[in-house]
Amino acid sequence: MKYTMSVLVTNQPGVLSKVAGLFSRRGFNIDSLAVGTTEDPTVSRMTIVVDGDEYIVEQVEKQLNKLIPVIKVKTLEQGSHIPRTLSLIKVSVSAGQRADIMRISELMGARIVDATRTSLTIEFSDTAERADTLETLLKPYGIREIVRTGTIAIEKGADPIRKTQT
Amino acid sequence: MNGAQAMVKCLEREKIRTIFGYPGAAICPFYDALLDSKVHHVLVRTEQNAAHAASGYARTTGGVGVCVATSGPGATNLLTGIASAYMDSIPLVVITGQVKSDLIGRDVFQEADITGAAEPFTKHSYLVTKAADLPRVFKEAFYIAAAGRPGPVLIDIPVDIQLHTVPKFDYDTPVDILSYKPSVQGHPLQIKKAVTALMAAKRPVLCAGGGVFSAKAQKELRALVEAFDLPTVCTMMGVGALPSAHPLNLGMLGSHGCVPANKAIRDADLVVMAGARVGDRAVAAPNQVAGRAKIIHIDIDPAEIGKNMAAHIPIVGDLKQVLGALAEKIEEKAPAEWVQVVTDRKKRYAAKSIDPLDKYVEPKTFLRAFSKRLESNAVVCADVGQNQIWCANNVEVREGRLFTSGGMGTMGYSIPCALGVKCADPKRRVIAVCGDGSFQMSMMELATICQEQKGVKIIVMRNGRLGMVRELQKNHYNEAYSGVLLDGSPDFVKIAAAYGIRARSVSSNEEAMAAVEEMLADDQPYLLECVVPWDYPSL
Ligand SMILES: Cc1ncc(C[n+]2csc(CCOP(=O)(O)OP(=O)(O)O)c2C)c(N)n1
Numbered sequence: 001m002k003y004t005m006s007v008l009v010t011n012q013p014g015v016l017s018k019v020a021g022l023f024s025r026r027g028f029n030i031d032s033l034a035v036g037t038t039e040d041p042t043v044s045r046m047t048i049v050v051d052g053d054e055y056i057v058e059q060v061e062k063q064l065n066k067l068i069p070v071i072k073v074k075t076l077e078q079g080s081h082i083p084r085t086l087s088l089i090k091v092s093v094s095a096g097q098r099a100d101i102m103r104i105s106e107l108m109g110a111r112i113v114d115a116t117r118t119s120l121t122i123e124f125s126d127t128a129e130r131a132d133t134l135e136t137l138l139k140p141y142g143i144r145e146i147v148r149t150g151t152i153a154i155e156k157g158a159d160p161i162r163k164t165q166t
Numbered sequence: 167m168n169g170a171q172a173m174v175k176c177l178e179r180e181k182i183r184t185i186f187g188y189p190g191a192a193i194c195p196f197y198d199a200l201l202d203s204k205v206h207h208v209l210v211r212t213e214q215n216a217a218h219a220a221s222g223y224a225r226t227t228g229g230v231g232v233c234v235a236t237s238g239p240g241a242t243n244l245l246t247g248i249a250s251a252y253m254d255s256i257p258l259v260v261i262t263g264q265v266k267s268d269l270i271g272r273d274v275f276q277e278a279d280i281t282g283a284a285e286p287f288t289k290h291s292y293l294v295t296k297a298a299d300l301p302r303v304f305k306e307a308f309y310i311a312a313a314g315r316p317g318p319v320l321i322d323i324p325v326d327i328q329l330h331t332v333p334k335f336d337y338d339t340p341v342d343i344l345s346y347k348p349s350v351q352g353h354p355l356q357i358k359k360a361v362t363a364l365m366a367a368k369r370p371v372l373c374a375g376g377g378v379f380s381a382k383a384q385k386e387l388r389a390l391v392e393a394f395d396l397p398t399v400c401t402m403m404g405v406g407a408l409p410s411a412h413p414l415n416l417g418m419l420g421s422h423g424c425v426p427a428n429k430a431i432r433d434a435d436l437v438v439m440a441g442a443r444v445g446d447r448a449v450a451a452p453n454q455v456a457g458r459a460k461i462i463h464i465d466i467d468p469a470e471i472g473k474n475m476a477a478h479i480p481i482v483g484d485l486k487q488v489l490g491a492l493a494e495k496i497e498e499k500a501p502a503e504w505v506q507v508v509t510d511r512k513k514r515y516a517a518k519s520i521d522p523l524d525k526y527v528e529p530k531t532f533l534r535a536f537s538k539r540l541e542s543n544a545v546v547c548a549d550v551g552q553n554q555i556w557c558a559n560n561v562e563v564r565e566g567r568l569f570t571s572g573g574m575g576t577m578g579y580s581i582p583c584a585l586g587v588k589c590a591d592p593k594r595r596v597i598a599v600c601g602d603g604s605f606q607m608s609m610m611e612l613a614t615i616c617q618e619q620k621g622v623k624i625i626v627m628r629n630g631r632l633g634m635v636r637e638l639q640k641n642h643y644n645e646a647y648s649g650v651l652l653d654g655s656p657d658f659v660k661i662a663a664a665y666g667i668r669a670r671s672v673s674s675n676e677e678a679m680a681a682v683e684e685m686l687a688d689d690q691p692y693l694l695e696c697v698v699p700w701d702y703p704s705l
Contacts, residue, residue, distance in 0.1 A: 009345075010344065010345055013293070014281065014291075014293075017282070017285070018285065021285050021286065025286055055472075058472065059469070059472075059473065062468050062469035062473075063469055065468070065469070066467070066469055068289070068290040068310060068343065068345060068346050069345055070345055071344055071345040
């Protein structure tokens, strides 16, 4: 089962390696990891998708909390948050297919961000599952390159994560 | 004031009297500043032992131990010592010099990424980039090392930073680390639940780990044990948490523990794990234990609870407070029948006579007699191997301590640890007990002992083998002995003599006890070699 965890860390050198090191050292499996700044310039937020069971998730939470730069760890409940991943997909196009690909993109809510005579580059921001679907739909046309970010996620509702209870 | 002077001043402000280290180019400014300070520097003979000695110092003072090394090889030599302290939750501040800031990352002479290398073995680490940060970093490091679950903290300081000016030395601003606020008060509801469970139990047992010492909770432990008549076992790190001879102390549990302790755990319907992390040597099948018994797990580190063993009643908090609260609230006594069964078993076990050996010292009876002869607050530092198991099961701890490398099992720990103890408390009797393998891993520290004129006493159990590994090969590898012969070892009495240390070799218990009288007659270093059989069991 996949769990999405939000980890707030103080913005200092070496934090990412501490977190990554902890996962490999303790044999936890990371599905994806994304880091970025937050509303507070001294704090970064990592979103980590972990593959495991409840025991693993509890261990990950506790071990993360032991790292001094980690301020808060929260495992987001299924359905109570909005997960997003960003994909950039370069697809081959031959003369007759351009319209097809544009229609698929429109249908899925993706954007064409670059075009050449032989290719289209599509930007897509949605859940990881929907990104998989788009990939499947585009595959027959010939995918040249895909770049995907790790999942980021925010909780539903009005409260920011720093206020909510873990 | 430059960075180096600020570093020394921080140590003074932390009331550190002795530090252990080894200099080199990248830490020279610090050594220079040290000349103007009362902080005493002990020059060990290899850096690993600086960390071990600092560990002995910390365990004795109950505060933080400090060790220092230069960049590159000095720093990497520290790693085993740092890792040993980490596994045993010993608070250390480890100071390393680093190459010049602008050269970091270029693989220059004696550059090593020590904060990276030590990452898995440190509670936290700093690579200092501004001299102005030094006072804050040191203050935080000392705080983090000692707060919550103690552990080593590394401060890596480039040599140029040590020479830069520190504009303002402020060591009074309290530490405020947003992300580190360990909880120390056990939750009242959990404590209440624990009291109820204890009073309902038919066959309760407490297991004391090293956390009892970290929390300085020996008194509270004893109060709880006596208030409730609670039979108690200990892990290797918990030996002596309750005096060995206490009627309710059933001894050490685990694969190298004793029968009364292991049977008590096997039969228990409730186990209180107190500051013990349930390592595999202590509890081989934790889920079996948790399947049979209700588990109350008390630890200041929430990550230890449920890690190796399921806990029915977890209590996160400082053992001193939690055990104290439990002792206060307990109103009944544990079922007398159960207490009778386990304490009788202990008596029977202790009364079993052990046959003396012809031409050899019998180590178990010797260690019993020897430890009885010691001052009641003496510290015994046990090394690793059969000698460690003999010590853990036979040394009688009263108000003293048994120090050993429990988590890492680092050979060579006992002698530098004993040196650290003696530096922290020169009046205490300190004895290092080691095997002939482990002795040769730290033999170079005889020089430090002489240089510091510290009356460390050393007992070497000489069996000409890496006894414990040999025992493993005997029992599990078809008696195929590989790489365990210590042929070529020198005459230890002569080695000691070369350092001007009095020494004697004995091969019977009578001789050994006579030599002990000679050893204990003064406060000078002494080496006693006990010749023990090479085919002799740990248990
Ligand atoms: C640094 C280190 N290397 C290797 C080991 C593995 N090891 C555990 S016990 C032991 C033998 C110890 O021999 P000795 O010091 O002579 O003590 P004895 O078992 O004979 O009492 C060894 C090699 C270890 N624990 N530590």
